[in-house]
Amino acid sequence: MPKKNALPVTRAEDFAKWYQLAISEGELAEESGVRGSMIMLPWGYGIWERMQRLLDDRIKASGHENCYFPLFIPLSYFAKEAEHVEGFAKEMAVVTHHRLKAGENGLDVDPEAKLEEPLVVRPTSEMIIGSAFARWLQSWRDLPIKINQWANIVRWEMRTRMFLRTSEFLWQEGHTAHATEEDAVDETLEILEMYRSFAEEDLAMPVIAGEKPENERFPGADATYSIEAMMQDGKALQAGTSHYLGQNFSKAQNIRYQDREGQFQFAYTTSWGVSTRMIGGVIMSHGDDDGLRVPPAIAPYQVVIIPMLRDQPEDEALLEYCREVAASLKGVSALGEPVRVHLDSRPGKAAVKRWAWVKKGAPILVEVGGRDADGGNVTVLNRTALYQDNGKIANDVMPRGAFADKVTPMLEAIQQQLFDEAAERTKANIRHDVTTMEELTAHFKQKGHIGWLEVSWSKPTGDALEKVEEMLKDRKLTLRNVPQNAPAAEGACIFTGEPAVERILVGKAY
Amino acid sequence: MPKKNALPVTRAEDFAKWYQLAISEGELAEESGVRGSMIMLPWGYGIWERMQRLLDDRIKASGHENCYFPLFIPLSYFAKEAEHVEGFAKEMAVVTHHRLKAGENGLDVDPEAKLEEPLVVRPTSEMIIGSAFARWLQSWRDLPIKINQWANIVRWEMRTRMFLRTSEFLWQEGHTAHATEEDAVDETLEILEMYRSFAEEDLAMPVIAGEKPENERFPGADATYSIEAMMQDGKALQAGTSHYLGQNFSKAQNIRYQDREGQFQFAYTTSWGVSTRMIGGVIMSHGDDDGLRVPPAIAPYQVVIIPMLRDQPEDEALLEYCREVAASLKGVSALGEPVRVHLDSRPGKAAVKRWAWVKKGAPILVEVGGRDADGGNVTVLNRTALYQDNGKIANDVMPRGAFADKVTPMLEAIQQQLFDEAAERTKANIRHDVTTMEELTAHFKQKGHIGWLEVSWSKPTGDALEKVEEMLKDRKLTLRNVPQNAPAAEGACIFTGEPAVERILVGKAY
Known part of the structure; x- marks a missing residue:
């Protein structure tokens, strides 16, 4: 008797279509009628509630406290960090009026109720939380400041996809300030490790933790680290990021303190977040042709x-x-x-x-x-x-x-089995032996599940890195991260031919 | 040795000032620099997290499921229910653009990125959740639908006060649909009872549950019920509301189903919510001259x-x-x-x-x-x-x-003591013996804690009710609710002189 699966399209037939069906047939979420925004249905939201509870416990256990900051950020706040606003300006929803009134064509915005200063719906909260840090911070005794918030976020995405990229999404964002570079880097990496263990232990989703290349950094950051998970179609999903912000934001926002000697010093800050995107990762890590399989730790x-x-x-x-x-x-x-x-x-x-x-x-x-x-x-x-x-x-x-x-x-x-299956698949689909662009190109021309390559590179910066990015873009590829536990690099950079300094992952990505 | 309290102003000296100090000195919340929005600090947000956990358990135990709906509601959705939009149009934050750009005076809204249809930041979610109900509901078998969401809400308030009235606030809003009027009324009253027990058992805050007069109904509702708590200055705080919406929203939004006979019927709907306003109620119920006293059930x-x-x-x-x-x-x-x-x-x-x-x-x-x-x-x-x-x-x-x-x-x-203290104070400060407007006026002219009056009234409607409202407004008073457990009315209405039909609470309010 041939096995007949519950979903009308299999993963092998059309992974993108299967993903949509897994969401709709599993009653996780649905289109809302509002551009780029979805409705999270009880089963999908229930999974998010479980994720929240487990991650929140980890966040609190590591000494962070939850707060809540305003949804609206005055436009002038963004002018302070040029690189940061450059990164988000093109996708910001802006509130300009505070009243409706009956007009010729029915209900309309009341032109007399225009705000003096437009308000941006938060695309991330560095600018509003940093302004609070600047008020709170006086002395070295106040450091570190370690806070977190659970909030909704709006980024005006042109192409949206349920859970993976929506105009409004839910997330947690942690923000911390420290006295020294070392303390802030330690925090950044501790959070990366927290995200890795949360993904692997609670979501049964194996990930590779590592540093993103310069071109993939958070706008305004000195370093961005990520966890990357391999989906069943071989594409990468960036499932969480932890940013070391150096003194960029503290200088822009005047976040400073008096040290033990009474001298004023700028703090070193970090920020980090995971979002409802994680649910997309769970679906594409564990689903089969009968739909979703939820790891018991996060099953409602x-x-x-x-x-x-x-x-x-x-x-x-x-x-x-x-x-x-x-x-x-x-x-x-x-x-x-x-x-x-x-x-x-x-x-x-x-x-x-x-x-x-x-x-x-x-x-x-x-x-x-x-x-x-x-x-x-x-x-x-x-x-x-x-x-x-x-x-x-x-x-x-x-x-x-x-x-x-x-x-x-x-x-x-079941929890262990889901992890083991995904871990084996991830391991089996990372090739480490590719050393030339010809091999790389040939590899990614194959059909089906082709995974990632871990290659040696010379860590170029600026224009040279841009050139690498362009080469990869032509092949629909991106640099993912430099795995923390990768072996030392040998030989020449696959992109530049210069001596390699580290190993980096390359693949298609969501 | 004279007792010296921790707050520089006592409740007796200046209750409003004391309230602000209890919040700032207790590190519950602070001004954010964004008009009408506050920052909830760890202790204040921690109290909210405890409230959420306890109320969420009650909401789920009574068969409701959590969802999440979009923050933005297209303007056209509001045109459907005239009374509803009339009630909220004057205080809506409206998103009109989706991009910033560098302009002559620095960063500004990009005029080329104007939205085709303005998006309202939700002031409440009947219009977006109702549109989902209309899609979901097909048959009598689908009823009841009982859902809830935890969300942020924006109402452009002109005069704001921390926790009590802020432009952005956090709340839960329940929305349900039922086959019959009876089922929907039952739901409305069960929720009222859930709010009463939550307030009294978890927040140790005694409340009076009852129906609001017609002029105080939620815009578009057939009936609104509330829990009212007496603050230590004798003013009333409406701490939660439960609305019976009849078929008003289902007709406006086409929320209908086929009954057992195959006939199309409009559903009967309800909505209900409590917000971070509750925290203001806890402060003003239990605080003393040394600051806040948090009931153990909700203490972080x-x-x-x-x-x-x-x-x-x-x-x-x-x-x-x-x-x-x-x-x-x-x-x-x-x-x-x-x-x-x-x-x-x-x-x-x-x-x-x-x-x-x-x-x-x-x-x-x-x-x-x-x-x-x-x-x-x-x-x-x-x-x-x-x-x-x-x-x-x-x-x-x-x-x-x-x-x-x-x-x-x-x-x-401690939990019991806080409840008992507040319950005794509430009981001692409701007078039941006032039968004339002269007495009423004289009562509220007194200084200090003057509480509420429970009076007999004829339940006027329309213009007659408006006249009552005006009379009270001159005295800075409002009608609170008709307590569920009030005795039967006797004699003449204190306002109209007509035969009284029920007993209603009158007082100053937040």
Whole structure:
């Protein structure tokens, strides 16, 4: 019997189309009717809430405190850091009026309610948070300042794609100020490591942490580090960034303090963020041809119980049995937290519900029919092992007590399995042996999953780097990052022919 | 020895000034430099995070799911519900451009990047969420739809006041659709009850739940219910509202479904919200002349340990002892959750730290000096019983083991005490015996804490109600709500002289 998948398009057939279907069929998000903005539906937003909770715990545990700063930033604030505003000016939503009124063509902006100074909807908050730092900071005793905010952000993107690039998105942005360059660099790298462990441990998404080349830095930064994840089509997704800002912003915004000797010094600052883009990474890391597979650590529900209701009188007994199964999981923990169980008692056919939860990617499904209830059993489906070798659904009937014992190791194994699969795929699809542009060009001309190359380069800057960028752009490629754990470079730079100084990743990217 | 309080102005001297000082000295929030927007600092935002967590649990437990909808709402969406847009048009921030460029006077809005349709920054989300409901809703089987979002909101207020009225604020807004009027009314009232129990149980803030008069309804609603809390100056704070929208929005937005007979029917909808305004309510309900007192259920830290450091070698031993005290509270719960403990090991004088935490209103302070450590003791301060009768600070030295046993009942008693104090004050300051406008006028001419009147009225509508509103406005008074548990009305309406039909609260308000 040929296996028939839940999504009408497979990853191999059309990965971009599959991605859209995984989102719509998994009810993660939908178009809103507002340009470039999506609606995050309960399952998609639930995943974000789980990510927030886990990352927020890490942020707080490393000594950062949450604040909330204004959505609107006066235009004049941006004039202070030339490189920074240059990087964002072309994609800023600007509030110019504060009132509507009835006009000739119905409701319109009231021209008499024009703001004296336009307000920019924050594309990032360095300029508003830095102005607060400048007020707060007096003495070396006040340092370090380590704060974070969870907020919505607007960047007027011309080409948008759900989760990956939307005009409005949700994120966290950390901002810190330090007395010395060393402290600020340490912070930048500690956050990079926090993002790496969050991605790998909580999202089961293997990443490569490293420094971005100069041309890919955050506008105004002295150094930008990223975590890069390989999607199932071989493209790279920049999933989080940590910026060392040096004294650029502190000089622009007068963020300074008196040191122990009473001298005024400019602080060294950092900023760092991850966004709802991460959800796109999870979809493209773990999804299969039946839709999404959510790692248990971030699944809003880890176990979904589906009663095989028939609209008959005995259904209440069946529902009661299902409630007992749910209750039997109280007190059971997995991955360090109580197991999240959901009983789907809505009206509707059990088979339709099964496939809805498969497409959403709930880790464990528990189907309960009359025969299960009579025998004190449950029928268990594992989302990461949905089929038998013959293509039929793999059902595992077991006593409900046995299931309660099994759910913890099962969830932990699913979390590990998703990571291992993605890690193997990532490892298998990074080539380290390419040394010439001919080989590079030939490699990326292949069809299918072609992954990344890790190559030796001479770390050119300025015009020379621009030339490299152009060469790659012609091939639809970009420089990703210089992996922290890459081996030392040998021989000549693949781009310039000059002596190589480090190893850098090259690939197509989202 | 005369008691000297931590804030330079007492509540009795100048309540408005005291409120500002409680916020600034307690480091809850500060002015941002952006008109009408504040910065929520770690302690203030931490209280909001606790409120969110507790209210979110209640929202989910009652079957609502969280989503996220766009910040921007196209102007044309607002044209659909005339009364609704009329209510908000005068205070809307409008995005008209999507790019900046360098101009003659520096950076400016790029006139070539004008949006075809202006985008309103959401002042509330009925119009965008309703448009999604219209897409989602097909059949009676899809009902009810019960969703919620946590979001930032912008209303261009002319006179702003921290937490109570800011141009940007944070809130949750619930939106639901139902098959019948009865279901929608039930939802509206269940939410009102949820808000009442949240306010009273979690914020220790007694409230009166009831229906607002017609003139105070949400624009476009058929009925608006509120919880009203009495502040320490006797003014009312509307702390949460629940709206029954009837079919007004469903007809304006075409939110309809096929019933069991296949006929198209318009749904009945509701919406409801509470905001960061609640924090203002907590401050004015529980603060004293030493600053804020945070109810333990919403205190970011419930126990703060302050080592009496002296910058000497033995300090490390003292810090280690403090860490042991903190560790001894692991596993201890209060109010159903693990106790939140913070060790304040920053440099600085212990006395300065003590008063910082007193002003912030941390429920329990634990001061640890060398003598305490040597004796295995801790010195405990209770924020709600800070002074002895002689005006000195009430320190309670006890073995650290005894403190670990005592912390649970102590926190629970503080939570109860704050509620009881506020409930007694509220009860004592509502008069029920006023039957004439002369008495009413005389009552509100008194100085000091004059509270509210509960009076009989004839529930006039339209012009007659407007006349009542005008009469009250002259006296700086407003109608608050018709309490759910008020006794039946007797005699004549205090305003119109007509037969009274119900009892309504009158008072000054924020």
